[in-house]
Amino acid sequence: MANTETSLKEALTAIDGAIGAALVDYSSGMALGIAGGGKDLDLAVAAAGNTDVVRAKVRTMEMLGLNDEIEDILITLGGQYHLIRLLKGRGTGGLFLYLALDKGRSNLAMARHQLKKIEAELEV
Template sequence: MSDFLTNFVEDLKENVAGFIAVAVTEIKTGMSYKALSVDPSFDAELAAAYNLEVVKAKMSTIKALNLNEEVEDIMITLTNQIHIISVSTSGEYFIYLAVDSTKANLGLTRAILKKYSREIESKL
């Protein structure tokens, strides 16, 4: 599994334009399975830990509203970055990805992330 996640984060780094950071994190415990950042000042594990609260809040909101829905992804647009939180279909983990908004193609980035998310789901 460790080799798979290492390959996964390296593939994202190489194939996503504007890649800044990625982390794969378990929702129940908040434990980060794997993280990588190309910017030494950007702590991907810390960012994922804070974004775990965003995921939990959204899941709580869906439950409180009694919606028959599940979170697929959450996108946060900052001045120069886009942060995408892709929740697994099982709801057990999420992939947190930060990209430079001036370099990334959002549609392509989301498609790549969704593809990798399905692969991770089959491995976990």
């Protein structure tokens, strides 16, 4: 099992093209941990903004009566992928991993696979 800091650092080093990662509480919009980012990617702002995305999708699923769980949400920009992975498991409700990737240096399928692995090893 890995703690938040270790897991986020692993995301940056193990996932090709990763430029930033965060663990976010979507009930408050607060980032519980941040790795990477910089002047071109403010992860605290991204965490808060993507909280709205998660909340909207959860509400929409409830209104539609969908009895299913969100695995991940992908936002594709011109030069980046933004991947939101909702955590499952005991004690992780209301949390998601946020990963920003350089589109030209990443493999989306591998990034999703590796983020799932990081989630499985994360101890909150």
